[in-house]
Amino acid sequence: MNIMSETIDTTRLGEKIVAVIKTIYEPEIPRDIYEVGLIYDVFVNEDYDVKILMTLTTPNWPVAETLPLEVEEKVKSIKDVNNAEVEITFDPPWTQELMSEEAKLELGML
Numbered sequence: 001m002n003i004m005s006e007t008i009d010t011t012r013l014g015e016k017i018v019a020v021i022k023t024i025y026e027p028e029i030p031r032d033i034y035e036v037g038l039i040y041d042v043f044v045n046e047d048y049d050v051k052i053l054m055t056l057t058t059p060n061w062p063v064a065e066t067l068p069l070e071v072e073e074k075v076k077s078i079k080d081v082n083n084a085e086v087e088i089t090f091d092p093p094w095t096q097e098l099m100s101e102e103a104k105l106e107l108g109m110l
Contacts, residue, residue, distance in 0.1 A: 010044045010046075010048075013044055013048065013078070013080050013081070014042055014044055016078055016080070017042050017044070017050060017052075017075055017078065017081070018034060018039075018042065020074050020075055020077075020078060021033060021034045021039055021042075021052075021071060021074070021075070022034045022035070023074065024067070024070055024071060024074060026038065026057075027062075027063055028057075029103070029107065030106075031099075031100075031103045031106065031107075033054070033067070033071070034100075035099065035100045035102060035103040036057075036098075036099055036100075036103055037094065037097075037098025037099045037100070037103075038054050038055055038056065038057070038094065038098075039052065039053075039054050040053040040054060040055060040089065041053040047082055048080055048081055048082040049081075049082050049083045049084070049085075050075055050081050050082075050083070050084040050085070051084075051085050051086075051087060052071060052072075052075065052084065052085070052086045052087070053087050053089055054068065054071065054086055054087070054088060054089070055088065055089055055090060055093070055094045056088065056090075056094065057094050058094075059090060064088075068086040068088055069086075071084075071086050072084050072085065072086045096109065
């Protein structure tokens with residue numbers, strides 16, 4: 001019996017997490033929060049606990065309370081995820097430079 005076939009591929013799980021994050025849209029810019037550059041990193045440990053390091057466009061942003069919770073809840077809903085936690089950071093602060101080329105192009109910034 002091959003034990004490896006029963007383990008979850010953390011890279012594939014990371015891709016599922018990013019796909020779910022891409023369904024969450026930034027309320028002021030018509031792009032998902034991943035393309036806008038609000039997600040700095042996604043960590044998955046061997047217990048399939050997920051930690052997401054993200055930022056907000058500003059600390060006083062109206063969705064500062066609800067957006068991280070939405071990210072946590074949607075990631076927790078993925079079948080193979082054991083638990084999810086979002087950590088908010090403002091280091092480095094978000095700038096438009098963090099947006100994907102596609103998002104910049106769509107918003108007329110290129």
